[in-house]
Amino acid sequence: MSNNKSFLSLLAGLAAGAAIGMLYAPDKGWKTRARVRRAAANGFDDLKESLDGLGGKAEEKADEAKQSIKTLKETLLQKGAEIKEGTRAILLDQLSHIEEALRKAEESDARAEYHEDYQEDE
16 A cells, blocks of 8 residues: 555656646747646556556455465365364264173173072072
8 A cells, every 4th residue: 555655646746846847848838738738648647557557456466365265265164074074983983982882881781690690599
């Protein structure tokens, strides 16, 4: 933003200096006015080109930002899917360990009951 202000200030200063220089020139009035008109038209054209260039750069930066956001979104979705799948695998593994522990506990209880029943019969 500071560069834009500096550039516009430079253009304004050049235009003012050119206008003052032409007004004090020893030419006839109609020649001086023609020069001022030409200088003003050229300055306006230069300013318009500069502003068009800035607009193009802003549009280019906006497109780059959109692409960066799109890439970031895709990366986050992919990482999220990977984390989800990894978490799912861990939970299934833990569930399998719990089921195995429960099965062993039930078998152990059944054996204990059997031994208690067997000892009572004797």
